[in-house]
Amino acid sequence: QTPDPQLQFDLKVADEQRIEPKDWMPEPYRRTLIRQISQHAHSEIVGMLPEGNWITRAPSLRRKAVLLAKVQDEAGHGLYLYSAAETLGASREQMIADLHSGKAKYSSIFNYPTLSWADMGAIGWLVDGAAIMNQVPLCRTSYGPYARAMVRICKEESFHQRQGYEIMMTLANGLKEQKDMAQDALNRWWWPVLMMFGPKDDESPNTAQSMQWKIKRFTNDELRQKFVDATVPQAEYLGLTIPDPDLKWNEARGHYDFGAINWDEFWEVVKGNGPCNRQRLEARQKAHAEGEWVREAALVYAKKREMRDER
Numbered sequence: 001q002t003p004d005p006q007l008q009f010d011l012k013v014a015d016e017q018r019i020e021p022k023d024w025m026p027e028p029y030r031r032t033l034i035r036q037i038s039q040h041a042h043s044e045i046v047g048m049l050p051e052g053n054w055i056t057r058a059p060s061l062r063r064k065a066v067l068l069a070k071v072q073d074e075a076g077h078g079l080y081l082y083s084a085a086e087t088l089g090a091s092r093e094q095m096i097a098d099l100h101s102g103k104a105k106y107s108s109i110f111n112y113p114t115l116s117w118a119d120m121g122a123i124g125w126l127v128d129g130a131a132i133m134n135q136v137p138l139c140r141t142s143y144g145p146y147a148r149a150m151v152r153i154c155k156e157e158s159f160h161q162r163q164g165y166e167i168m169m170t171l172a173n174g175l176k177e178q179k180d181m182a183q184d185a186l187n188r189w190w191w192p193v194l195m196m197f198g199p200k201d202d203e204s205p206n207t208a209q210s211m212q213w214k215i216k217r218f219t220n221d222e223l224r225q226k227f228v229d230a231t232v233p234q235a236e237y238l239g240l241t242i243p244d245p246d247l248k249w250n251e252a253r254g255h256y257d258f259g260a261i262n263w264d265e266f267w268e269v270v271k272g273n274g275p276c277n278r279q280r281l282e283a284r285q286k287a288h289a290e291g292e293w294v295r296e297a298a299l300v301y302a303k304k305r306e307m308r309d310e311r
């Protein structure tokens with residue numbers, strides 16, 4: 001008697017075993033993974049742009065070298081994740097075409113501008129801090145190639161977070177002008193960072209099913225709360241103020257309460273109407289067009305090698 005593939009799949013997921021590319025999986029599970037992993041890959045690639053903006057203006061050689069390394073890591077994460085999505089049958093050309101046409105989503109956070117050097121600190125501290133909060137649990141996601149990619153990615157994200165916090169520490173302990181810059185960056189990034197975790201659970205169409213499949217290990221609201229709880233003491237240590245008058249420790253809940261998120265702003269940014277959406281897509285389209293000769297040359301070279309090997 002042949003085993004029921006759905007039952008096998010359910011048992012594996014329940015038993016915390018990983019689903020591998022050649023295993024049977026329900027089509028909606030495959031589609032959800034392609035959606036999430038490709039969006040994640042796009043976020044890493046578009047995420048290079050706001051910081052790339054500051055590489056030539058880093059205040060010292062050391063800062064420049066660290067920022068360059070970080071942005072290169074993000075390119076690596078994107079490529080890793082595209083490969084993970086390819087194991088599910090997605091084509092890289094199609095994923096990239098969907099990004100460039102505006103069809104595919106990527107994280108809302110990368111549609112905000114980077115106005116001062118302090119933004120490099122705030123992005124590392126807060127954006128990468130939020131990314132780690134979301135991605136460490138994904139090391140236990142049910143799809144093997146995604147879980148394994150996350151292990152290395154999280155190690156690198158942890159370095160990114162520290163380099164950002166170190167920039168914030170330097171600014172917060174510097175001249176008044178430097179501390180003001182750090183506070184201004186925190187003011188501008190705080191709320192968009194809370195939006196990174198996605199809509200509230202009761203407005204998140206994908207969470208319940210993704211939790212059942214163990215693709216997601218925590219809900220959007222759970223991760224957002226964990227992030228706020230971890231970050232408030234870090235802001236206090238810096239002597240900076242989180243721009244939320246409703247932020248307050250709630251003894252009974254054992255968590256911080258925080259103010260209302262502007263969900264209209266979030267959906268506008270997701271729909272393509274954020275401050276930098278158009279600029280980000282144009283930069284990606286331009287880079288892709290300018291790289292065409294490299295792709296062509298690499299293909300011709302691969303063909304030549306193949307012919308040589310056949311002889």
Ligand code: ACO
Pocket residue numbers: 035036039040041043044047105106107108109127128131134135195196197198199203204205206207210216220270
């Ligand atoms: N920016 C843009 N779109 C978002 C965001 C966001 N911050 N949050 C949610 N969305 C989109 C979802 O992609 C989904 O769109 P779709 O159904 O059309 O594909 C829709 O809003 C509804 O959201 P959810 O039902 O909550 O979607 P999901 O279960 O996929 O949860 C989340 C969203 C938390 C981002 C999840 O996909 C995830 O954990 N992804 C992996 C991490 C990741 O992509 N991080 C990227 C930023 S970090 C970095 O790159 C450094």
